[in-house]
Amino acid sequence: MSKPTIDIQKNVNPHFKPVWKTRKPYNVLRGGRNSFKSSVVALLLVYLMLSYLKRGEKANIVVIRKVGNTIRDSVFNKIQWALGKFGMLGEFNPTVSPFKITHRATGSTFYFYGQDDFQKLKSNDLNDIIAVWYEEAAEFNSEEEFDQTNVTFMRQKHFLAKFVYFFWSYNPPRNPYHWINEWSDKMAMEEDYLVHDSSYLNDELGFVTDQMLKDIERIKNNDNDYYRYIYLGEPVGLGTNVYNMNLFNKLEKLPDDDKVIALYYAMDTGHSVSATSCGCYGLTAKGKVIRLNGYYYSPAGQVNKKAPSELSKDIYQFIKATSTQAPYKGARIRKRTIDSAEGALRNQYYKDHGQHWLPINKLKKVDMVDYVHDLLAQGRFYYLLNPLPTGLPNCDSSDIFIEEHKKYQWIEKTRNTDNPQVVKEDDHTCDDFQYFCVSNARDLRLKV
Secondary structure (H helix, E strand, O other), X not given: OOOOOOOHHHHOOHHHHHHHOOXXXXXXXXXXXXXXXXXXXXXXXXXXXXXXXXXXXXXXXXXXXXOHHHOHXXXXXXXXXXXXXXXXXXXXXXXXXXXXXXXXXXXXXXXXXXXXXXXXXXXXXOOOEEEEEEEOHHHOOOHHHHHHHHHHHHOOEOOOOXXXXXXXXXXOOOOOOXXXXXXXXXXXXXXXXXXXXXXXXXXXXXXXXXXXXXXXXXHHHHOHHHHHHHHOOOOOOOOOEOOOHHHOEEEOOOOOOOOEEEEXXXXXXXXXXXXXXXXEEEEEOOXXXXXXXXXXXXXXXXXXXXXXXXXXXXXXXXXXXXXXXXHHXXXXXXXEEEOOOOOHHHHHHHHHHOOOOEEOOOOOHHHHHHHHHHHHHOOOEEEEOOOOOOOOOOOOOOHHHHHHHHHOEEOHHHOOOOOOOEOOOOOHHHHHHHHHHHHOOOOOOOOO
């Protein structure tokens, strides 16, 4: 085995010394964005395994995300980064089906699982486990999900280990009553738990670059509450109104010096009971996000309500008209997203036009809203006050979009609960905006 090349004091901020020196089995790291808590956990896991490798012992570590399809771009890459920091990556073989990173000489392995495949995770008999890491732990639904797997891993403890180390890392949700906020506060009183808080302000080693700091300052100036929540890791709570309307920037016309380079469509559907809203959004070369136009049909008060076949025709004409507007003609349509509960219109549209709409992977409402908050706080969202005319009915206005967002509110009696809900009335453009942000988070440089 090659000799590790890392200097820990140059790679782990002094603020994390209690974590690095922990002798407690349960360690909860909560903190804001750019606090580097996940990097510290990844380095520490490699360090823990190293003591076994030196003795020629096989030792296994389990890394878990709530959703399996997030593994590759997060923890799988992060562990390889940490192995590289130790100068040991060349001694390991990474594989992606299944996700694991194995030490060639001893067979010691980092195993990666999604909690969404719980039965597979529970049935795997790994043995020789020394540590378990739950990354983005706030994505899980309850502490019971941890309990279900923890016992399984404890039973497979390495015979040389005093106990299995458990690590949780996450950004605290905005809602103080979110279960994980209450859970970690409770665990802070337990003898076997270390609960550690961090933010970018704890960086003494210069990991937070000037570019990062400039971006943080911009968000701080745009929306101080969102800054405190995202970068300081504070559960700032929920106001009555969901959005700060001052962050919806209106445009009299499209910018001359910033071309629309990609188009996106997102649709919330209603049919005979509630409205159907389809938003047309554009991404510019400089990173602006613009709501260019919208289709909005309400069946309220209509004797003959539109059937899926009629809505399919309407939406097709709307997309054809908006995607060929002269200022952004040629911009590629990147994605069409639809309410996952909608089957009839999605099937009808494919039958009529041979094009698929991607069902949205719905999250809790408060989490869906967070994606929109992220975009707004960055100051990059705009809407055309007067969309370029298509001449089609139920189109060419931003009025309903703005009015629905102005009225969009949390239900008062749910605000101080683990699962706050919004008033489900006149919220169809709000839903299509959320579907757009969640479905295209990577393109929009939003949290994923």
